[in-house]
Each structure stands twice: as C-alpha cells, then as structure tokens.
Amino acid sequence: MSEFLRRIYYLLHRRRLDAELEADMEFHREMAARSGDASFGNTLRLREQAHEAWGWTWLEHLLQDLRFGARLLFRSPGFTLMAVLVLAIGIGVNVSAFSFFDMVALKPLPVSDADRIVRLERSSATNHASEMAYPSFLFYRDHARTLSAAMATLGVPPMQIDDDLQPTSASFFTPNFFTELGAHAAVGRLFSPARDTGPAAPPSVVLSYGLWQRRFAGDPDLVGRVIHIDGKPATVVGVTPFDFASLGGQGPDLWMPIDQQPYFVARSTILQDWTTSSVRMWGKLAPGVSPAQAEQEFRALTDTLRRQHPEAVWPGEYIQSSPGGHLQVMQPQVYRVAVMVGILALLILIVACANLGGLMLARAVSRQPEITLRIAIGAGRGRIFRQLCTESLLLAALGASVGLALACAANRVILARTNAPHWLSATPDWRILLFAIFMTFAATLFFGLIPALQIARQRQHKTVARQILVGAQIAASSILLIVAALLLHAALHALYTDPGFGYQQLISVDSRLGQHGYTAAASRAYLDQMQARLRALPGVTSVSLVKLPPLGHTVSFSNVEIHGRSITIYPNWVASDFFLTMGIPIRLGRTFLPAEQHVVIVSESFARQQWPGQNPIGQLLGNGPTKDMVIGVAGDAHINALSNDDAIEQYWAAQPSDMPDMVVLVRAAGEPGSLAPSIKSISQSLDAAVLPEIRQLKLLYHDNVNQVELTAAAVSLVGLVAVSLAAIGILGLVAFAVTQRTKEIAIRIALGARPLAVLSAVLRQFRWPVIFGLIAGTILAAFGSRLLRAALYGVDNLDPLSYATAIATLVVIVCVAMLIPAARTLRLDLARILHYE
C-alpha cells in the first residue's frame, strides 16, 4: 500500500482513526497521572497536530471555506443573484464563442480517420488556388505513395430537377468520397468505386437527406426512380444520411459521380483540361505518414508534372496541405476572425469582472466587522485571503455553470436557425468544459483578487482599487462600443452607398459555354445570336458581355501598393457596351472598340491614386514588356467587392479567346424578373443542351447586404450588453461611495454647502478613472481595429464619427449612472440621517 493510498484511507476513516488517537492520548494521560505527572498538554491541540501529520488540512480548510462561503451567499440572495447573472453573461459569451471555434476548427468530423484527412491546394509565392485541374488530380492520385486515398469534388452551379423553377445545388464527386468517409445511405446506396467509376457506368445521382424530405416528401420508393437533371435522365440510387458529415462544409443537394460530369454537362471537356482549376482535392494520409512527409513527396511530384505538362504548373508551385478533418479548413484569415471575436468576448468578461469586483469591494465594507473579529481572534491574513478567494471561486463556479447553460441554449438556437450540418450539436464536449473551468479561474482572478487583497490587508475604505475597477470597465466598454460603432457605420455605409452600378434592373445569363465544349468561334456565334435576340425583346434596354459578372461565383483580384497604400485591384474583361449596360459612367476618354488590344480602362479612384493631378488618358500601365495604354476612366463600381472603398477596377477588352467564358448581361426597362422565361426560351432554341444560370442582381445584392446587417446587429448587441453591464456596475459603485459618505454629505449640506459642490466632491474620485479609461480604451481600439479593416468595407478604422459616437454614448451613460444615486442622496432627509448617526 503506497503512502498516497494510506492517506486516502485515513481521509475516509478519519472519524474513527481520530477517536482511536483520542483513546491513545486518554490512556497516556491516565498512565502519566498515575506516575505522578499531570502535565499532559491540551488534548484537542495535540490531536489537531497529530491530525495535520496526514497532510489533509488544506482540504479541510477548503471544505470549511466552501461551506462558509455558501452560507454567506445564501444569506444575501440579492447580491448572489446579481453576481451570478453578471458572471454568467461574461463567461457565457466566451464559452459560446469558444464553442463555435471548437465546432469549426477543433472538433473532428464524425468520419473515419478524420485526423488523417488533409486538404491539398496549389500554392506558390504569388498565387494560391483552392482548386486544381482534374488531370493534375489524377496524376497526384496515381503517383502519391504518402496518401492512402485521394478524393476530388467538383462544384458546379445549381442544376434543374425535372421542371423545377428553383435550381438545386449540385456537385460531382469521385466515387470513393462516401466510402472513404465511412458514410452509409439513409435509403438505397451511396457511390462506390466499384459501381460508379468510368463514364460508362449508368447515370446515377445521390440526393441529400434534406432534398429527399423537402421535394420528395421522404418517399421511400424514390430509390430506383429516374429524375431529370438539367434535362438528363439519371437514376436515384440513394439518399445521404440525416447527419452526414461532409468535408469542407460542402453539402449539395445533388451528388453525382465525377466521371459522369460530361454526361450531365453536355460536351464538357473540363475533365481533360490541364489548365482549368476545377476540382478540390482531399487526401487521406497513409497510416504513420506526417503531413510534412506528404508535402515533401508532392514537391517531387509537382516537378515531374511540370516537365510533362508545363502549362499545368505555375512557376514555383507546390502543393500545400492543411488539416481537413474539421468542419472548416482553417486559413489564416479565418484565424484572424477567430482572434478578433475572442478579444471582443474577453472584453465583455473584463467588464463583467470589473463590475463584480466593484460589488465585492462594496460588500467588503459591510463585512468589515466580521473580518476584524476574525483577525482579532487569531486568523492570519493569508487564511482570510484564502477564504475570500474560495468565496470568489464558488461564485465564479456558479456563474460559469449558468453561463455554460446559457451558451448551450444560445448555440442550440443558433444551430437550429442556420443551416448548420445536423451532426453538429450544441452539447458541450470536454474541450468546452475544460474551457469553462479555465474561464472560472480566470474570472476569479479578475474579479476576486483585488478585493480579497484589500480586505485581507484591512484596506476596505481605500479608493484606489475602486478606481482601478472603474477605469478597467470604462476602457473595455469603450473598446467594445467603438468596434460596434465602426461595424455599424460600415453596415450603414454598405446599405446606403451606391455600389456604382445600377444593379436593380440587371440580369446575368451565364451559359458556361466553355464547360459544354464550345470553341471560341462557336461561343462567339452563340453569344452574338443570344445578344441579338435579347436586344429584340421588348423591355430590354441594353445587352453586353462580361467575363466576371457582378456578384458572380468567381472573383479575381490582386493586391498592389500604390504610394505606400495597399489596395486591391479587381480586373475584368468586357465588351464595348458593358459600361452602358451596367450604368457605369465613363468619366474621361472612351470605351473599347471590339476586341481592342493593349488598351485599358481604369476606375476613377485608381486614376486619382496612381496619377494624382495628371491626365490619366494616354498613361501606360503594366509590368511586362508590352504595356497597356489608358484610354478611359470609368466611375467606381465595386462589382465584386460591394461597398469596399479600397477596391479599384481595371478593365480590358474581351478577346475572341475569352468568348467561351463570357456572361451575358441584360438591362431591363422594367421588372427584370419578368424577362427570365423569354431568356430561357431563347437559350433553349439556341442549344437545348445548355441551360444557362439566370440571376437577378437585385436579389444577390440584397443577400449580400443582409449579411453585413446581421454582423453589425450581432456586434451592436454585444456592445450594448457590455455597456449595460458597465452602467449597472458604475451605478452600484457610485451608490456605494455616496452611502459611505452620507453623514459627511448631510453635515456639509446642513452647514450650508451647495448641493452641487457636495456632489462634485463625492464624484471627484471617479473623474480620473473615467478619463483614463476612455483614453486607454480609445488608444487600444485605434490599434486593435486594424484587425477589422477587411470587415469595414472601406470605412476607415480611425473613422472619427464612429469614435465620437461611441465615446459620447459612453459618457452619457456613465454620467447618468453616476447622477442617479448621487441625486437620490441629496433628496434624503438630512435631519433623520444626522439623528440616526
């Protein structure tokens, strides 16, 4: 039996063993008395000393302190309720934020070998692409020894089931996708490499559980039936499970084998195309292989590929792997968002803790007699300090439990409201519990330490601690308010700023001719006819072509520095009447001639920044040997970066080789939605195999703005919570400070002091903390908000209006919170106070 076990045994039997020891001592005393010595010491004290030899004293003290703390909290339910509520908010927000981080980045997907799944992406010093060409994927799959399996997914625009008006989301998958993830069908079967490989396999489709329920009412006999997808018949072979966990959060409603892509998208050559990045690659590391080893092998494979197909590989390209077994593949920018959210949540905790610290200090004054008594009868400072900390810990544990429950409830609601995957649950896992425990200790440290130190040192009446707490609350609240104001301003900016083009009347018609095997010449013929027939429609005012349509699926940009300022350039390739159709004004110069070469049109802000005070027309642009001449300046139009004032545009004339990728833009005179049927019938008569994607820009624009509004609303809510907490805290502290000096105030007024002067004397102690808090908060916000830059849509992170609004709001709230309790004192019955005292 080891010493530890003996100690445990003692702990469990300590009553009996203690009684035995007492009997020993009793006997000892009797014997000693018999031999004439009556000097046996204090039995109780001796027993305690013997008891301490077992080393359990700390535990007994802890239990004592906990019992005592619990009794105290129970006796002042008002304080306890308030404190637990404040802590529950502070800790709950943090736990909730962490839970989402956990769901997105830490929790392994419920699939087989989640820890071995990697996402493989093309990367080089200057380029990065999430997708690679399908032939490249096949090359890597066939040659990589470090992977035990390779999967590819090909995302495509939504497709049409039978005669549905609403298109349905769809993707193509390598048939091993389901088998490698270990998924089993809800009904029927999922794809398997044995049955669904090769273009000769019978056309088949797997439906998502949601689509099966929604569109087919969960019909169990659906399996085996033939449906038409973009007009092509295909057999429904099965339905994915309800809680299916897919990679990278991809969850289309229609799943089809990748080898059948040319069947569903007629004449598509994308699977043979070495230069179009089309599929996402996932790999499963062979057992015992590290991601670094895999990357090493892939470097060699990329070099081999470069020799065989130089057109398929960028200079300096390598394949970058990142862990894929989570809901999201974490990219640096996602981490940046996570850090930002984490900081905001921590600020709330700081406000809550500073708030509670103030309450604890106030309570300490009323507890002074008790503490003095305990010190007088021999309690050490350390013991008192420990007991106060235990009390705080108890409070924090209560707050954390409530906070955890609140966070779970909130997350459950959020998960239910959003279309999160069904396998995600809001039930906390061990990581979240650990985090909550950590938060409990952190909160105890934040709110309990300063008051406990002060009380143990008998300095309850010192104002310094109170001032520190007020300062911290003000600083944290001002940061939160400034951030909320910035985001709100950004949302308003996004809502009420003209994006620079008339989106209300626009429709984009994307026929994806390139994917249907159209050559440049055939595409040109198709598009010319399409445009001519659209122009002839009544209600169409203008038609044009663009390569990257507004709010489209593909966004291309590059970052450059102009005169020390980093800006994002969005390039585009357009036809002559693009500017007219989009409603973008030509400020200077002219538009393109058809297929004009070596000329460029730039946006207003680019011209202003690049050539300040000069005439941009005739300037040369470009880094290569052939430079492009600026022939026109167009109005700013943030086509693919709505409301981002940092975005600038450059346009080139679409060349004949661009034709298979071009998208038709239509400007309607009236309601654009009414044109959709005519556009559909035109495209059907041109080529029945090609079903264009018809999108109303008005709707896309509103979706985009909604997201901005939602973010701003969420952050404002968080800011509001923080400010209310701070207001309550300051209210309480001032009320306390005033109560503490009621007698002094009464005497002063009785002696003829003016109430206002008395008031300012009482409130003076809060003046500097508030000012310092505001200054510190503003400086921190000014530095910290640089992280926010991307979310601000061009609103400067030092935007004075937002700062002024936030600070003014805070000052008003603080003033009100101070004046309410102070004014109440002034109305008190002076005679009675003096009499009472």
Place this chain on the structure above:
Amino acid sequence: MPMNDMSESVSPAGVLPMLILRVLHSGSLHGYAIAQRIHVLSSEVLAVEEGLLYPTLQKMLRKGWVSAEWGISETNRKVRFYHLTPTGRAQLASELSGYGRVTQAIQEILRTA
C-alpha cells in the same frame, strides 16, 4: 511521565522517529510505553513530549513504517499497540547507518578541530 529538570526533550525532531523505530524493534508497544522506554533507556536523560510523540507516530503511520493494532494494556485497558512493518525495519537500518556516519563525522571534527 516523570519529568525532572535534568531531562532534555528529544531534539532535533529528526532523531525521534529513529528512536521510536529502535524501541519498537524489540516488540510492539503503546504510545505511553514508547515514551517511557525512551526515557528509561536514555537513563532518564531524554523525555518525549506528547506534543511531539503523537504527530510523529501519525507521520510514521502515514509513511507505513509502523502499524497499529488493538491490544490490552498492563492496566487491562484496550489500547493501540504500534509495531514495526517490514518497511519500518528497513527504514531503521538505513537511519541507523546514516546516523552512525554522521555522528562519527561529528566526533571526528570535535576531536581534531
């Protein structure tokens, strides 16, 4: 316990466990008898205070050097007798040799310095 002014209390504290182990080596004893035996064997020079004896016994119980069992005292009372465990025996041996070395070293210094 017969205490006279000539008795020295056992110190330093580290020696007491060794003495207890030594007197228990020849058989199990109850607490009072341990104190007595040390007092008598030291020709009434050393006295063991109860305040040190019982915490030390508890510590030795914790370390597993001794264990306690119920027995009947010479005065016909039910009382706990402490006896050595094998670990305690080993501990005694190692303490004795350690103590021997230390006292020898001290003697050396006292003689030659």
